[in-house]
Amino acid sequence: MLHSSFQLIDEATDLSGGRVTKLKQFIAKRYLINLQGYGTVILRSEKEAFEVAVKALERYIRRFQRQAKRKLQAAIDRNRALLTTALLPGVEANPPPRWRKFLGLGFDRDQIARMLDRELTVAFGSVDRLIENMRLDVVFKGITYESLNDPEFRRVAQKAIPSIAELHTEYDAAKASTSVESS
Numbered sequence: 001m002l003h004s005s006f007q008l009i010d011e012a013t014d015l016s017g018g019r020v021t022k023l024k025q026f027i028a029k030r031y032l033i034n035l036q037g038y039g040t041v042i043l044r045s046e047k048e049a050f051e052v053a054v055k056a057l058e059r060y061i062r063r064f065q066r067q068a069k070r071k072l073q074a075a076i077d078r079n080r081a082l083l084t085t086a087l088l089p090g091v092e093a094n095p096p097p098r099w100r101k102f103l104g105l106g107f108d109r110d111q112i113a114r115m116l117d118r119e120l121t122v123a124f125g126s127v128d129r130l131i132e133n134m135r136l137d138v139v140f141k142g143i144t145y146e147s148l149n150d151p152e153f154r155r156v157a158q159k160a161i162p163s164i165a166e167l168h169t170e171y172d173a174a175k176a177s178t179s180v181e182s183s
Helices: 018-031 044-093 097-103 109-124 127-132 151-160
Strands: 033-035 039-041
Touching: 018 044, 033 151, 044 109, 044 127, 097 109
Parallel strands: none
Antiparallel strands: 033 039
């Protein structure tokens, strides 16, 4: 059996989403700190700015979706027509057996072309289905007490975030205040 692939759109086009990916990577590089083996963290002091950047990226994604939807159907139709033209001679010479019940014995080139175009239309999928899956998910999870007491986690975190001397401090009782209030 022979398998082949066909790129629906060129990666260099503005439909590829490369700019969205670059913006996401910029935000991740600017705000997120990778703790090898533990995931990604953000400093509490950076969380608000990070959320603003994420909201801006979400707005950009929505604009990109609207623009892409308009352009993508034209690209799909154009590439499907090119692929149909390229594949038609081979498929006409040897139509898939599953088509025989639709074609009968006296089929012609136009019938084969319609069947091929129909199958490619299904294979390429709908623009709506392709576009609807574009979304940005951000999930915040807290660091557990167990993690904060894990020596390996502390080592990895302090190596990744050298500006932090301690991840947390514990007291057996309430921390004493150095200021005294007078009544």
